[in-house]
Amino acid sequence: MPKTDHFYPVILAGGRGTRFWPLSRKRRAKQLLALDGKKTMIQQTVSRLLPLAPAKRFWVITNQDLHREVTAQLPGLEKNQIIAEPVGRNTAPAIGLAAFILQRIDSEAVIGLFPSDHVIGDERHFRETLLRGIELAAAGGNIVVLGIRPTRPETGYGYIEAGIKDERGALRVRRFTEKPDAERAAGFLAAENYFWNSGMFLWRAGTLVNALREHLGKTAAVLEKIAESFGTRSFSGTFRRLYPKCENISVDYAVLEPRSAKGETQSNIYCIPADFGWNDLGSWTALHEHHVARRNPENGNLISGKGIFTLNAEGNYIYAPGKFVAAVGVNNIVVVETDDALLITTREQAQDVAKVVKYLDDKKLRRLV
Amino acid sequence: MPKTDHFYPVILAGGRGTRFWPLSRKRRAKQLLALDGKKTMIQQTVSRLLPLAPAKRFWVITNQDLHREVTAQLPGLEKNQIIAEPVGRNTAPAIGLAAFILQRIDSEAVIGLFPSDHVIGDERHFRETLLRGIELAAAGGNIVVLGIRPTRPETGYGYIEAGIKDERGALRVRRFTEKPDAERAAGFLAAENYFWNSGMFLWRAGTLVNALREHLGKTAAVLEKIAESFGTRSFSGTFRRLYPKCENISVDYAVLEPRSAKGETQSNIYCIPADFGWNDLGSWTALHEHHVARRNPENGNLISGKGIFTLNAEGNYIYAPGKFVAAVGVNNIVVVETDDALLITTREQAQDVAKVVKYLDDKKLRRLV
Numbered sequence: 001m002p003k004t005d006h007f008y009p010v011i012l013a014g015g016r017g018t019r020f021w022p023l024s025r026k027r028r029a030k031q032l033l034a035l036d037g038k039k040t041m042i043q044q045t046v047s048r049l050l051p052l053a054p055a056k057r058f059w060v061i062t063n064q065d066l067h068r069e070v071t072a073q074l075p076g077l078e079k080n081q082i083i084a085e086p087v088g089r090n091t092a093p094a095i096g097l098a099a100f101i102l103q104r105i106d107s108e109a110v111i112g113l114f115p116s117d118h119v120i121g122d123e124r125h126f127r128e129t130l131l132r133g134i135e136l137a138a139a140g141g142n143i144v145v146l147g148i149r150p151t152r153p154e155t156g157y158g159y160i161e162a163g164i165k166d167e168r169g170a171l172r173v174r175r176f177t178e179k180p181d182a183e184r185a186a187g188f189l190a191a192e193n194y195f196w197n198s199g200m201f202l203w204r205a206g207t208l209v210n211a212l213r214e215h216l217g218k219t220a221a222v223l224e225k226i227a228e229s230f231g232t233r234s235f236s237g238t239f240r241r242l243y244p245k246c247e248n249i250s251v252d253y254a255v256l257e258p259r260s261a262k263g264e265t266q267s268n269i270y271c272i273p274a275d276f277g278w279n280d281l282g283s284w285t286a287l288h289e290h291h292v293a294r295r296n297p298e299n300g301n302l303i304s305g306k307g308i309f310t311l312n313a314e315g316n317y318i319y320a321p322g323k324f325v326a327a328v329g330v331n332n333i334v335v336v337e338t339d340d341a342l343l344i345t346t347r348e349q350a351q352d353v354a355k356v357v358k359y360l361d362d363k364k365l366r367r368l369v
Numbered sequence: 370m371p372k373t374d375h376f377y378p379v380i381l382a383g384g385r386g387t388r389f390w391p392l393s394r395k396r397r398a399k400q401l402l403a404l405d406g407k408k409t410m411i412q413q414t415v416s417r418l419l420p421l422a423p424a425k426r427f428w429v430i431t432n433q434d435l436h437r438e439v440t441a442q443l444p445g446l447e448k449n450q451i452i453a454e455p456v457g458r459n460t461a462p463a464i465g466l467a468a469f470i471l472q473r474i475d476s477e478a479v480i481g482l483f484p485s486d487h488v489i490g491d492e493r494h495f496r497e498t499l500l501r502g503i504e505l506a507a508a509g510g511n512i513v514v515l516g517i518r519p520t521r522p523e524t525g526y527g528y529i530e531a532g533i534k535d536e537r538g539a540l541r542v543r544r545f546t547e548k549p550d551a552e553r554a555a556g557f558l559a560a561e562n563y564f565w566n567s568g569m570f571l572w573r574a575g576t577l578v579n580a581l582r583e584h585l586g587k588t589a590a591v592l593e594k595i596a597e598s599f600g601t602r603s604f605s606g607t608f609r610r611l612y613p614k615c616e617n618i619s620v621d622y623a624v625l626e627p628r629s630a631k632g633e634t635q636s637n638i639y640c641i642p643a644d645f646g647w648n649d650l651g652s653w654t655a656l657h658e659h660h661v662a663r664r665n666p667e668n669g670n671l672i673s674g675k676g677i678f679t680l681n682a683e684g685n686y687i688y689a690p691g692k693f694v695a696a697v698g699v700n701n702i703v704v705v706e707t708d709d710a711l712l713i714t715t716r717e718q719a720q721d722v723a724k725v726v727k728y729l730d731d732k733k734l735r736r737l738v
Binding site for chain 2: 021022305306307309311312316318320322323324325326327328329330333335337338340341342343344345346348349350352353355356359360365368
């Protein structure tokens, strides 16, 4: 596949995934958990992209807390392919640094930005979609975002409003929309030209570098300095010293929204509708639904235990792999047990699990977060 | 208190308490758990009776599985005061054996029969009530049962229908009633002359011996033979050999019901209404209610954990003393965690926990029961 000769997957692995507490922890974030099969989420992210690019072209950006475990989980990557930010600065500086470095290595580099903790149901279709996107991004100056066709009026995601189809049949992006309220989300679902922002982007390194220089000048200058030291002995020190000076901002907010404000024909942002069984597994509830859809278990119960007994129990997610689990008369409950913690919640309220982590952070109960 | 000079407490400690699984096990039944304070239920049973009788006059009847732990928990009793049945034969043979033995030791012995796993709120009042009962039982030929004033239309207990007040102001028992359906239970509650059968009885050893000879002749003969060997080296062998020949029957069914059929004035069975905060802690739900009534915790949550976080959580009972417990958006849930098991149920369905134990028994999962 010659069109992927310059394709560089950049995987963002700095998230914390607090909604998977108590399984996810500061040093064992969601992307490092095997929530869907034997491989961890980040291992799956890498392996589904390997048919499109050799291992040496991958980049992973993570943080100090996760660096060791990310490195351990990806033995096929070299040490210098895994970059640990000295401080978190959101996605714009992270992907920007990769762009400045890659532009120096390969002037035709096309960067694909990928979250490390999503599920893709149909990997073949995923790669076919990417190939279209890579082609579109390689054709100078275009920014490509994969948009997921909404299946429900979700209020937890950002949306992409697509506009006219251009001469190549690609959808131009009209605007990016922040998380909507329920009424607007219902409207988006009905309108059919709105897509969920998947967080997966494609662009040439040079396109991104130029966009950052235009929209985020100071940060771009900092990143350029760091990139200049890449491959030298001073890199690590320079990175640690300068990176904190970058603005803390997402690439959506820093680049895509101002760019899209130029109007859909001027901004050169394209949306490729993606239909490959995407799921961001945003909570225990989403994980439960994902597995129920795939495995259709009896009474909708997903229970990991060393022996199981259920009676009048439906739609529960219970994770206690070392224990005999008995569920009697409970419905739509989520229970997750680890060596040091026990979470009891409902499918409806599972997203509030992040508040447990906030509490533990506030109380400085460090061994639990 | 001279009238207790011949008072012998006999404590029945052979029950299994399966509804407290996974905390209760075959070798660590409910009466051996500290469900209400620091002492175990059987230790509390003994200590609340000690003001009425010296330790040497206590008898405990248990089974082979529990013998070792009962002995360990009651260091104040001599070995031969704790009798382990070779096989379970329900309450009639158990209390009957105590009666045949005690009659030989003290012809004026008054036996008090006590379950080992109930809670008594007001111990002073409990002892005052017992003193009245002991007096009534000592006055030859009377059988005294402590009746609990119903506070709800409970369908899980047997009831006592009280009749006329006799010349001493004691209530005569008209009949014993099996567990009623909901409609009858509501009627009993309204009628005000119905009491819950507490399982606590008082009678002279000779009264019981005579009653057994009359109503359960063969078993009485067997028990008499075993009693004759008590204190000799052959006791243990005789007990093991003969006890299985006893009928498997409760004292209520074997003696009290046929006796009461003679008519309330002839049967000499009396009910002393008891009002000392009795609770049989029949399930996790009952335990939860008991503690909520005593301690009035915030939002009705009773949570044992190494750290606790709750959010929109009410009326839950959670036991996981070694873990940080987070309860988010759950109400009226019961969760109990041990080293090898995790129970998740509701306050409404907690009595079905016995079915988990039945399942484990059937599957011969012995280490879990």
